Amino acid sequence: MDKYDLIIIGGGASGLMAAGVAAALGKQVLLLEKNDTLGKKLSITGGSRCNITNNTPDINTFLEKFPEGKKYLYSAFSRFSVTDTIHFFQETLKLPLTTQAGGRMFPRSEKAADVRDALVDYARAHGVTIKKSTSVTAINATEGTISHIKTNGSDYHASSYIIATGGLAAPQTGSTGDGFQWLRKCGHKVHQPNPNIVPLITDSAWLKRCSGTTLTDIRITFTSKEKKIKKDGNILLTHFGLSGPLILNTSKEVNTLLKDGPVHTTIDLFPFLNEKELDHKLVTLLSENPRKKISNLLPLLIPRSLARELPQAKDFPDTEIIATELSRDDRKIIVSTLKKITLNVTDIQGFDKAVIADGGLDPSEIDWTTMRSRRYSNLYCTGDMISINRPSGGYSLQLAWTTAWIAAHSC
Ligand SMILES: Cc1cc2nc3c(=O)[nH]c(=O)nc-3n(C[C@H](O)[C@H](O)[C@H](O)COP(=O)(O)OP(=O)(O)OC[C@H]3O[C@@H](n4cnc5c(N)ncnc54)[C@H](O)[C@@H]3O)c2cc1C
Known part of the structure; x- marks a missing residue:
């Protein structure tokens, strides 16, 4: 030896x-x-x-x-x-x-x-x-x-x-x-x-089509039967779910919530504006662009890939109409959608993707x-x-x- x-x-x-x-x-x-x-x-x-x-x-x-x-x-x-x-x-x-x-x-x-x-x-x-x-x-x-x-x-x-x-x-x-x-x-x-320090898997197929999009200055809330975790920052949408430093650093906490089953998750794209303030922002955008289609105005508020996907949400107004045709109720639905995108986190990724x-x-x-x-x-x-x-x-x-x-x- x-x-x-x-x-x-x-x-x-x-x-x-x-x-x-x-x-x-x-x-x-x-x-x-x-x-x-x-x-x-x-x-x-x-x-x-x-x-x-x-x-x-x-x-x-x-x-x-x-x-x-x-x-x-x-x-x-x-x-x-x-x-x-x-x-x-x-x-x-x-x-x-x-x-x-x-x-x-x-x-x-x-x-x-x-x-x-x-x-x-x-x-x-x-x-x-x-x-x-x-x-x-x-x-x-x-x-x-x-x-x-x-x-x-x-x-x-x-x-x-x-x-x-x-x-x-x-x-x-x-x-x-x-x-x-x-x-x-x-x-x-x-x-x-x-x-740990690992991406999250969600059940939302539409996220795949937004893969690579970063959402900045958002608030994400994870809710289980007993606990709520709220985080502010930037997240990355991926073909399997959610990633980026904020998500990676929250994955351990979310994993504990997963013990009770899928974790109900909401994303607020405008956490620093209440619904009234966001509606005001929308009204300003519409009045500045009265002849433009809603489908062309949404990308001025949110990333283009999301602007393509969110209109699939239930009751979302027809985005082919022009700004002046949008009713107060339609605006309300757009505002509440932007403030509350919902999805379920079903799991964390495995050791092979963990830091x-x-x-x-x-x-x-x-x-x-x-x-x-x-x-x-x-x-x-x-x-x-x-x-x-x-x-x-x-x-x-x-x-x-x-x-x-x-x-x-x-x-
Ligand atoms: C994708 C990724 C990105 C990361 N980025 C960062 C970063 O930017 N900053 C940061 O601070 N941390 C980062 N980390 C974490 C960081 O890499 C680890 O904390 C660090 O490498 C741990 O060092 P270690 O020496 O303990 O183990 P390791 O670096 O994992 O080394 C262990 C070594 O032991 C060898 N080994 C295992 N078993 C045996 C055996 N039976 N006989 C002989 N050899 C064996 C392995 O082959 C390996 O080479 C990252 C991790 C990953 C996976």
């Missing part, structure tokens, strides 16, 4: 970071990755642009995005924060970053592959031994320590081990939950993962000042392995960087 100071299982975001940092500290590191390429998921993050972190330097403000996990994360982020991450990528890896809307930070090149390559180069430059196409099949534990691991080829032995095999989101990238099975077998508490999966290793099973398992003295876990809920916006990768840096310094 070969002997290393540290074996890292998983060459994704956190595994690559941990490997380079530990090797830079002088450790003999072996990195094992089951794919034939490293950082497969990393290279598709942020629409292949990689939203590397969120530019929120104040730790307390940053951690407000982790309402349940905050109590664990403070000590970790005090050791390696967003500011440290920016410094690491820009100064150590020489990868310039840029900040965009909502504090989202990307590599200036806007290429996720550049982030992966910078981490791989850093690991290689510090002598990390990298074995690709090497799948770890088991970890062997005796009396509170990990003794060795088994792969599809050889067995390997080290003083310390980091499990960085990711969660269950996008299993097509290699994150198939292997680490969860080993941890469960070792007696760790692992919560059943569910897809993260909630669930995973219970955060109380980790010492957050070291990322060490509380059950095994030489076992560390990083990134998506750990059950920490968070929104999209660079928060997942930041969690991967912070946990990886700490584990690399502690083992």
